[in-house]
Amino acid sequence: MIKYISTRIITLILIISVTSIVYEKYFFESDVLKHSDAIHLIRNLDPNTEVLYIGESSNSTAHATDFDKRKISEMTADFYPKLVFDDITKPASHAGIYKTLINKIPKKNQIKTLIVTLNLRSFGWDWVESKLETALNKKMVLLESDFALYNRFRLGFKAYNQKSEQERRQAVLKKWDAKLKIDKPYNSVNKWDKHIYKTGVLDDFGNRDDQKTALTAHFIKNYAFHIDTNNHPRIKDFDEIVEIAKKRNWNVVFNLLAENTERANELVGSDLVNMMVENSNLLKEYYTKKGVLVSDHLNLVADSLYTDRNWPTEHYKEKGRQIIGSHLATSLRQIYPEAYKHHTYLSYDEMIAKTNVYENNLETVKGWTNETRTNEQAFSGQYATKVNASHPYGPTLEIPFYKLNVSLKKSVSYSFKALLTDQNKTSEIVVELHQKDKSVVRKVKKLSEFNLNNHWQEVSHTFEIEEQFYNSEHFKIYLYNPVESAVYIDDLVIEFGK
Amino acid sequence: MLFNSIEFLIFLPTILILYFAIPSKYRWVLLLLGSYAFYMFWKVEYLALIVFSTVLDFFLGKKMGDLSTKKERKPYLIISLVLNLGVLFTFKYYNFFADSSSVILDWMNVNKTIPLSDLLLPVGISFYTFQTLSYSIDVYNNKIKPETHLGHFALFVSFFPQLVAGPIERFSSLSPQLKAIHKFNLEHIKNGFRLILYGLFIKMVIADNLSVYVDDVYADSKLFSSGSIVTSMFFYSFQIYADFYGYSLIAIGTAKCLGISLMDNFRTPYLSKTISEFWQRWHISLSTWFKDYLYFPMGGSRVKKTKWMFNIFIVFLASGIWHGANWTFIFWGLLYALLYISETKLALPNAIKTNKFVQIILILKTFIFVSIFWVFFRSQSISEAFDFFKYMAINTGETFKTLDVDIFIWGLLLFFIGVDHFLSRERFDVFIQNKPFVFRWMIYTVFISGILIFAGVEDYQFIYFQF
Numbered sequence: 001m002i003k004y005i006s007t008r009i010i011t012l013i014l015i016i017s018v019t020s021i022v023y024e025k026y027f028f029e030s031d032v033l034k035h036s037d038a039i040h041l042i043r044n045l046d047p048n049t050e051v052l053y054i055g056e057s058s059n060s061t062a063h064a065t066d067f068d069k070r071k072i073s074e075m076t077a078d079f080y081p082k083l084v085f086d087d088i089t090k091p092a093s094h095a096g097i098y099k100t101l102i103n104k105i106p107k108k109n110q111i112k113t114l115i116v117t118l119n120l121r122s123f124g125w126d127w128v129e130s131k132l133e134t135a136l137n138k139k140m141v142l143l144e145s146d147f148a149l150y151n152r153f154r155l156g157f158k159a160y161n162q163k164s165e166q167e168r169r170q171a172v173l174k175k176w177d178a179k180l181k182i183d184k185p186y187n188s189v190n191k192w193d194k195h196i197y198k199t200g201v202l203d204d205f206g207n208r209d210d211q212k213t214a215l216t217a218h219f220i221k222n223y224a225f226h227i228d229t230n231n232h233p234r235i236k237d238f239d240e241i242v243e244i245a246k247k248r249n250w251n252v253v254f255n256l257l258a259e260n261t262e263r264a265n266e267l268v269g270s271d272l273v274n275m276m277v278e279n280s281n282l283l284k285e286y287y288t289k290k291g292v293l294v295s296d297h298l299n300l301v302a303d304s305l306y307t308d309r310n311w312p313t314e315h316y317k318e319k320g321r322q323i324i325g326s327h328l329a330t331s332l333r334q335i336y337p338e339a340y341k342h343h344t345y346l347s348y349d350e351m352i353a354k355t356n357v358y359e360n361n362l363e364t365v366k367g368w369t370n371e372t373r374t375n376e377q378a379f380s381g382q383y384a385t386k387v388n389a390s391h392p393y394g395p396t397l398e399i400p401f402y403k404l405n406v407s408l409k410k411s412v413s414y415s416f417k418a419l420l421t422d423q424n425k426t427s428e429i430v431v432e433l434h435q436k437d438k439s440v441v442r443k444v445k446k447l448s449e450f451n452l453n454n455h456w457q458e459v460s461h462t463f464e465i466e467e468q469f470y471n472s473e474h475f476k477i478y479l480y481n482p483v484e485s486a487v488y489i490d491d492l493v494i495e496f497g498k
Numbered sequence: 499m500l501f502n503s504i505e506f507l508i509f510l511p512t513i514l515i516l517y518f519a520i521p522s523k524y525r526w527v528l529l530l531l532g533s534y535a536f537y538m539f540w541k542v543e544y545l546a547l548i549v550f551s552t553v554l555d556f557f558l559g560k561k562m563g564d565l566s567t568k569k570e571r572k573p574y575l576i577i578s579l580v581l582n583l584g585v586l587f588t589f590k591y592y593n594f595f596a597d598s599s600s601v602i603l604d605w606m607n608v609n610k611t612i613p614l615s616d617l618l619l620p621v622g623i624s625f626y627t628f629q630t631l632s633y634s635i636d637v638y639n640n641k642i643k644p645e646t647h648l649g650h651f652a653l654f655v656s657f658f659p660q661l662v663a664g665p666i667e668r669f670s671s672l673s674p675q676l677k678a679i680h681k682f683n684l685e686h687i688k689n690g691f692r693l694i695l696y697g698l699f700i701k702m703v704i705a706d707n708l709s710v711y712v713d714d715v716y717a718d719s720k721l722f723s724s725g726s727i728v729t730s731m732f733f734y735s736f737q738i739y740a741d742f743y744g745y746s747l748i749a750i751g752t753a754k755c756l757g758i759s760l761m762d763n764f765r766t767p768y769l770s771k772t773i774s775e776f777w778q779r780w781h782i783s784l785s786t787w788f789k790d791y792l793y794f795p796m797g798g799s800r801v802k803k804t805k806w807m808f809n810i811f812i813v814f815l816a817s818g819i820w821h822g823a824n825w826t827f828i829f830w831g832l833l834y835a836l837l838y839i840s841e842t843k844l845a846l847p848n849a850i851k852t853n854k855f856v857q858i859i860l861i862l863k864t865f866i867f868v869s870i871f872w873v874f875f876r877s878q879s880i881s882e883a884f885d886f887f888k889y890m891a892i893n894t895g896e897t898f899k900t901l902d903v904d905i906f907i908w909g910l911l912l913f914f915i916g917v918d919h920f921l922s923r924e925r926f927d928v929f930i931q932n933k934p935f936v937f938r939w940m941i942y943t944v945f946i947s948g949i950l951i952f953a954g955v956e957d958y959q960f961i962y963f964q965f
Contacts, residue, residue: 011939012946019947027951035955134957149950156702156953159504164957166618173616389899426897483896 020149028148035155036142038097041088042104044375049086050110051077051332054098055117057091058257058314063307065474066318067351067399072255073115075325078343080336084110092132094122095237100140102244113335114245115328116238118254118287118294119314120280123234124222125175129168137161180224182271189224193217201267215310216267222312223264223272227279229286242290251335253293255328256280257314258301264312266303295331297324349403356408356496358397379417379456379490387427387479388486394479397494401433401475408497409470414477415460416492420452422485431463434474441469447479447487456490462498499539500960501694501748502702502953509536510694514687514755522679526653529676529756533658537621540662544620547585548656554581555630556651559637563644571638578634586627589620594823622662624820628787630655633669635791642670650677659752663745663962665763665783672758680757689927693751696926699945701744704914706954708737711901713956716876719889723898727890730901734876735869736911738961739768742781745960747926754927766922768868771851771860773838776868784820788813811835821875826883830874837867910952 032039045052053059053073062069077085088101098116105111121127137160142151154160163171176189186195196217203209229235238254245252259280265273277298284294305320306313316324322345333340362373362383372394374386387394401409414429425448433441445461452459477494481487499505513532517525538545558578562571587595596612603610633654636642645651654673660666680686715722715730722730746763753760763782770776777785789798796809811832818831850856877883921929930938 015939015943015946016950019950022947023951138955138957152953153950154504155955156949157502157504157507158500158957162957169616170618424896484900484902 016149020147023152024148028142028152031152032142036139038090038101038139039104039143041090042101045088045105046084046086048084048110050083051080051085051113051115052105052111053085053087053089053115053117053255054101055087055089055255056093056119056122056314057089058117058119058316059087059089060091061307061313061315062321063315063317064398065400068318068322068345069398070321072316072321072325072328075322075345076115076329076332078345079326079329079341080332080339081341083336083339092130093136094119094127095234095241097136097140099237099240099244100143102241103145104143111248111250113251113253113332114241115253115255115332116241118238118256118283120257120259120276120283120298121222121312121314123227123232123279124225125172126221128233129163129172129175131165131168133168134160134162175225176221178225180275181226182275184271189221192220192224196220211310212267215312219264219268219272219312223259223276223279225279226275227282229282235286238287239290242287242292246291251293252291253295253328253331253335254283254287255324256284256294256296256298258297258299258316258320258324259314260301260303260306260312261299262303263306293331293334295328297327300324300327352399352403352405356405358494360395360397360492362395362490362492374488377419377488377490379419381490384417384419384488384490386486386488387481389482389484392480392482394481394487394489395492396476396478398474398476401472402470404475404496406470409465411462411464411496411498412475412477413460413462413495413498414492415458416479417456417490418447418450418452418459419456419488420447420454420485421487423453424448424481424483424485424487426483427479427481427487429459429461430476430478430480432474432476433465433469433472434476435469436471436473441472447481459489499536501745501752502698505539510752510755517756518682525680526649526676529658530649530653530656533653533656533661536658537656537661540621541618544618547589547620547623548626548661549652550585551582551627551630552652552655553648554578555634555655556645556648559634559644559651560646562634562637568638568640575634575638579631582627582631582634586623588615589617589623591819591823592617598825625664625666626655626661628666628784628820632666632787632791636669645669645673657753657758659749659756659758660760663742663749663960664781665746665749665761666787667760667783671761675758678757683757685931686757687755689931690751690753690755692927692930693747693754693925695751695942695945695949697744697747697749697751698949699744700740700914701748701960702953703948704910705737705740705744706956707907707910707952708733708740709954709956711903711907712737712876715901716886719882719886720893721899722889722893723895723900724890724893726899726901727886727893729903731869731873731886731890733911734872735768735865736914738872738875739764740914741961745962751927762925766918768865769861769919769922770864771857772841772864773834773867774841776864777834777838784817788817792816807839810838814838824878825880826874826877829880829883830871833871833874837871906952 053071053076055073059071059073068075071087071089073085073087073089077083088098090097090101093101095116102114138155141155141160142148144151144154146154173190176193178188180187180189180192184192186192196213200208200210201212201216203212227235242252259276261273261276264276280296280298284296287294300323301316301320305317305323307315307317326343326345329340329343361381362378362385363381372385372387372391373383375382376384376386378384385395412431420427425446427447428444429447431443433443435441443463445463447459450457450459479487479489499509509532513528516528520528534545534548537548555578558574562574565571565574593614596614600611603612633642633645637644645654650673653676654669657667657672657676712730712734715727716734719727719730743764750760750762761783765779765782767776767780770779793809793813796812797805798809799806801809814831814835815828816831817834818827818829821827821830846856846860851860873886874880874883877886930941933941
């Protein structure tokens with residue numbers, strides 16, 4: 001019997017060992033690219049990065065009317081021209097995700113300072129048990145620092161924080177039953193929520209305003225909690241980040257994000273705002289004791305500078321990002337007193353007055369909305385942009401057209417290098433002129449008219465703009481390609497009044 | 499607890515070691531506690547529902563056993579039916595009922611909305627409810643003697659391998675096996691693990707990989723080309739088969755390790771030549787349940803033609819409702835009833851049916867109909883299913899997305915079809931047990947490596963868990 005069992009166990013170990021070697025050699029890389037695309041965030045980091053900013057969508061979300069659509073991290077970098085800044089920005093992520101990503105940063109690096117987004121709302125149970133959590137956690141499994149085959153095994157057997165949406169909902173509702181330290185009959189989130197729905201929030205005419213009522217309830221659900229530093233899962237993750245940073249000799253800065261306390265006060269009142277302030281003070285104190293530099297922005301951004309109106313978020317308009325960027329830069333002076341250089345952000349008018357030519361070589365992203373940057377192909381440098389059904393809109397330049405000098409409004413020329421993986425008749429260059437009455441005038445030029453193929457070729461086209469559209473509010477120009485076969489473009493130049 | 503989870507990979511060997519280590523008379527306690535622990539991994543509170551069903555049917559069964567006539571036993575059967583189906587209704591069908599009623603009230607211009615419940619659907623509720631109901635009905639019909647030991651009965655209701663997705667066992671078959679003394683039998687354990695391995699392979703590698711493509715198209719079929727929609731329709735046929743068959747094999751294999759035989763739930767259903775044959779090969783434990791407890795009591799086929807047709811409609815309607823609280827399942831059941839009756843009416847002469855070529859055509863015909871019907875089963879609403887067919891017909895041209903199916907997936911699918919066909923005569927454990935060591939381990943290597951490297955990564959549980 002012993003011989004029988006040992007033969008089988010040895011055979012099994014052999015099978016698993018060989019499978020492990022085969023997997024690591026032939027399948028792991030493609031699996032990582034397929035199931036853990038966040039790896040690109042690490043691999044695309046500038047190897048000379050000295051200051052690394054890590055955060056979620058608050059870093060990169062801009063408002064449609066922003067001229068400078070850059071990230072908070074880039075705005076902070078404006079104050080340190082001699083330091084190399086880079087960022088890891090992953091929407092909907094939080095400390096648990098940052099922790100895994102930070103662990104994947106190669107041992108050999110130039111990083112001296114790690115700036116981590118400390119988002120108060122991410123401590124709320126609605127976010128801890130967000131329906132996006134399962135997908136986020138799944139994407140991290142292959143990036144864990146265990147054996148490749150073991151991680152693949154965990155992925156296949158769903159051995160990660162995996163719950164159904166319904167289960168998460170139930171977990172949140174349970175957490176919302178916890179007693180809150182407020183002297184009101186509605187002393188839990190669930191009771192408070194019910195109270196708000198029952199009483200409703202009134203509009204200026206004294207009628208029940210359903211939209212406002214819903215928003216008020218959202219604020220309560222997102223911010224009404226007390227952080228327990230001994231048991232909260234986010235604290236555990238942030239603590240681990242501090243430990244990792246210590247081991248790697250990095251300075252750690254926590255960017256305590258601004259929350260819309262002004263709106264919270266207006267809709268809910270001081271009970272909620274006090275809770276927000278208490279929690280943020282607690283975090284500040286807790287992490288300062290651990291040697292972290294906490295840059296506190298909780299109350300710095302006014303309600304009018306938030307982009308989302310129907311949901312509490314940390315998405316700021318240009319001015320809001322500038323406030324946080326510059327304040328964070330000031331905090332960083334404690335670490336880099338010499339490298340700091342005063343910087344003034346340009347206004348819309350100043351920027352527009354400065355140039356009529358907008359270039360984008362895709363190597364860095366400056367002021368252009370762009371989700372399509374790739375290193376699969378490039379005409380120059382390392383990056384181009386890939387536009388296809390997955391991301392049908394190429395890099396988009398948006399400007400408030402009415403502010404342009406009249407002499408520049410008569411035409412706009414768009415030139416770039418293009419490579420088509422396959423012929424298609426649908427991709428086109430699009431100009432949109434948004435009118436005051438919300439109508440949109442579109443002008444298009446089909447790429448099929450340029451006889452392009454799978455080699456890099458120059459494309460150039462000038463759109464004439466009729467005088468009746470000179471007062472257009474907003475101007476957009478982009479490449480649109482809704483089909484599967486990709487169009488790669490690089491070295492974009494847009495010139496007005498040519 | 500899911501069969502394809504690390505918890506189960508630890509749970510099963512632990513149970514097996516303890517099972518054979520402790521004296522036989524205490525094994526039912528171990529299996530009962532193990533079964534409850536298995537269920538509690540999903541949700542502790544809902545164990546109360548199983549306990550409720552258990553206690554209810556145990557005492558009602560006992561009471562019925564004391565009474566000599568059917569007339570006397572009837573009230574107790576009615577109590578069992580009402581309470582068991584009442585719990586099922588509350589947790590599974592209430593929202594469907596409330597939603598549909600609100601729509602009807604709206605049509606009637608009655609400004610009233612029936613509130614919805616936010617109760618979670620307990621995993622496997624339809625399975626264990628039907629299992630306990632079969633017990634009550636059998637006791638009522640005097641087919642079996644009622645169980646006198648509450649613990650043994652509780653184990654019959656909650657036996658973990660088949661608790662959450664069947665096979666739905668009968669008391670007369672399962673209970674004696676649960677009470678029997680099973681000596682350690684290496685052959686049983688080996689065959690059990692062979693079935694578990696094959697079950698995991700077809701669930702995790704075949705079903706879960708196909709699900710990616712199916713989910714993609716079903717999420718928004720209007721974006722996809724006709725060809726892609728057709729592909730996803732057929733992929734779903736294989737996904738649901740591999741998913742449920744895989745689950746059943748793991749359940750049967752797990753029970754086998756403990757020395758207990760569960761009924762086969764599938765016999766190469768896609769090789770069926772008629773719908774009637776398909777239902778004799780697909781989810782056999784449910785089909786036979788409906789046959790024994792609904793179709794035959796209504797008179798079966800030994801009634802007038804119109805009554806028989808009515809019986810068929812009722813059985814398929816009940817089967818549809820059993821699957822889920824949605825009009826799609828009801829429509830799905832009714833489509834089967836229509837096709838079943840049509841096929842019986844239009845049956846080919848035996849001389850033609852025996853022709854090989856005709857048989858292939860019949861198999862293809864049945865498979866295509868079953869695949870079309872699965873569209874209703876898979877869709878969230880009937881209109882979504884009709885849209886699926888609409889886009890299948892009109893989405894031509896290069897602007898539509900095409901499913902970029904990896905050649906490897908086609909290879910896997912062909913492999914599965916080939917193996918399934920090959921195993922149509924004997925189950926995998928029977929086929930492999932007498933093969934030479936090297937051959938056996940080559941097959942195991944394919945399955946183990948396949949699971950480790952190619953297991954699907956979607957957050958899918960077993961499809962039938964929702965029922």
